Amino acid sequence: MSEYILEVQNVTKDFPGVRALDQVSFSVQKGEIHCLCGENGAGKSTLMGVVSGVYPKGGYEGKVFMHGKETSFRSIRDSERVGLTIVHQDLSLSPYLSIYENIFLGHAKTKMGIVDWNQMLVESVPLLEKVGLTEKPETIVSKMGVGKQQLVEIARALSKQTELLILDEPTSSLNDDESENLLDLILELKKGGLTCIMISHKLDEVLKIADSITVLRDGKSIRSYDTRQEKVDKSMIIKDMVGRDMTHLYPPKTPNIGNVVFEVKNWTVYHPEYHALKVVDNASFFLRKGEILAFCGPMGAGRTELMMSIFGKSYGSSCEGELFINGESHDFSSPHEAIRHGLGYVSEDRKDLGLILIQDVKTNISNSSLNKLSKLGIVNNFEEIHAAERYRKSLNIKTPTIMQLVRNLSGGNQQKVVLSRCLLADPEIFIVDEPTRGIDVGAKYEIYTILNTLASQGKSIIMVSSEMPEAIGMADRIYVMNEGQIKGVLDRSEATQEKIMHMALEN
Known part of the structure; x- marks a missing residue:
């Protein structure tokens, strides 16, 4: 045998x-x-x-x-x-x-x-x-x-x-x-x-x-x-x-950081079912123009809940606190309103929350920007196809055609479709939650390059990551969360895995 x-x-x-x-x-x-x-x-x-x-x-x-x-x-x-x-x-x-x-x-x-x-x-x-x-x-x-x-x-x-x-x-x-x-x-x-x-x-x-x-x-x-x-x-x-050497897992960048464009003050979020339970407790942070800001912390720290609640109160029974864009106070009641004011959100759960798996690549890319692609309520099919093809090429989405069903793509290419949809909406502030979860090193590098390019263009990025090396390799600053609270913040130059863990576990 x-x-x-x-x-x-x-x-x-x-x-x-x-x-x-x-x-x-x-x-x-x-x-x-x-x-x-x-x-x-x-x-x-x-x-x-x-x-x-x-x-x-x-x-x-x-x-x-x-x-x-x-x-x-x-x-x-x-x-x-x-x-x-x-x-x-x-x-x-x-x-x-x-x-x-x-x-x-x-x-x-x-x-x-x-x-x-x-x-x-x-x-x-x-x-x-x-x-x-x-x-x-x-x-x-x-x-x-x-x-x-x-x-x-x-x-x-x-x-x-x-x-x-x-x-x-x-x-x-x-x-x-x-x-x-x-x-x-x-x-x-x-x-x-x-x-x-x-x-x-x-x-x-x-x-x-x-x-x-x-x-x-x-x-x-x-x-x-x-x-x-x-x-x-x-x-x-x-x-x-x-098929090539990758001596650097994170692409080089030269930060060009400007003034504060987004600020959250005393933000508290209550559990969607247990209304007295605080999932996010009095969180405050700011984001500057051209900056990549990372949020780290153990599972259950409240990072995703914080980001979803900011994005049009997509999470929680209620939210308290203040939110400012370019110094102007806002109170978004829906994701649509958040998108309209320049926020974009890429969910960590691309299959359940980020994509419509039974639809094709073209539709998934365009469905957050139909107002830009339509006139008098009618979608311009030529513009929709042109936009989808543009992002298929620029993000190197491996698919034989934009009419391919998204469920047939690999995880990394599905993630690129989600990013394409967000890019087409053209927000000034990107929130990307676990942008490289479940994808390989080559696709990760491509996504890191996209994020760096956006920052160099003056866009501002909030990145939630469970991988501390990723946060340290990509972010200009890192906020550390645990038990629904922001425990502290570290600049890129001082951030280490040991410091992040120590900060997260401090009482």
Whole structure:
């Protein structure tokens, strides 16, 4: 029998107008952790779709072998029967069901054709222990954080007698502690004999746990590394991913900062359901012309809630405080009013709040600026197409046509569509919440360059970021938040990760 649990040979996969995979080959040994790296749109998720039966046999060229035998999967259920399970980046749990109901969702235990709830409850306990969850199996999933929900997904995979577990960006929505716990769990499962393929943009995580690494670029397998036999560093992987050396992860810039253009004073936001609970407590800050201002802090610090409440009171049961643009007081009652007065907002949740996934690229770019593209209430189709094409080219959005549905784009290209919509609205003040979450280093660099260009043009930018190196590398000043309060501010020259953490945790 083959020493490889999985072998992929010369796989090619086409979609209308684009070749997603081009003669891709790689192999995974039993009991190892194999990481897949590549830019957004490189073909990683498509490749795993081919391997797991999302794209059935006959829908691609090439061969896939598991346990030395060629597969002919017609669905995910076929691959699960032979011990292969995939956990997608977007969690597929039902928020209204309990932990144990979610674990056995789709493969419920039955006795004489009747669901055996008690057996599922009993069998869920050792699975939860295995993934390190202490919650009761009856706990409703929506009552838990994203990190724990990710563990429920893995418990569900283990309940299917999994031998090969595929994890697609498992830490993209987790904070540092949750990510660390998940990586430790993967290493522990490896000791128990589980083989794992992990897709990740976070190269520090890749280098921590990977036994082997395969890099994809533009749908092709560029190189595979065995980290047990050779020393691999981030610069090597990045060069393979983007096709060039990237000695600087953050583009150089020369700040040209002017006067204060935006100021928030004594801003307090109350929870949308628990109206007496302060989510943001007496926050005050200012933003200058041409400045990139970052907000850092642990998960739950109140950064997103602060930004959404500023943007036309999009969050909270009520808001108190003062807001000034160029010294003039404003009180926005809706996002439309905020946009009209020169604010733009890019949400951290691009799929639920930033995009209309069932619409095309053109419509998603134009739908915040229809007043600019219409006359007497009728949209000028030529102007709309011209605007969308302009941003497709200038932001290098990888799509065969602007009529492509946004849901078919990679995460980095979806993010560029969201930025394009904001750019078309032409605000003076940009609020960008986690602008590079879940995207690769090459796409990150492009987005950083866009932000720097906007600042050089005199636009002012507020950037919320959970990645402290990103904030330090990009921002002119950094406000630190925790528990709904602004704990302090640091200039670029004095900011370090240690100072930010110390400031956030001060009483």
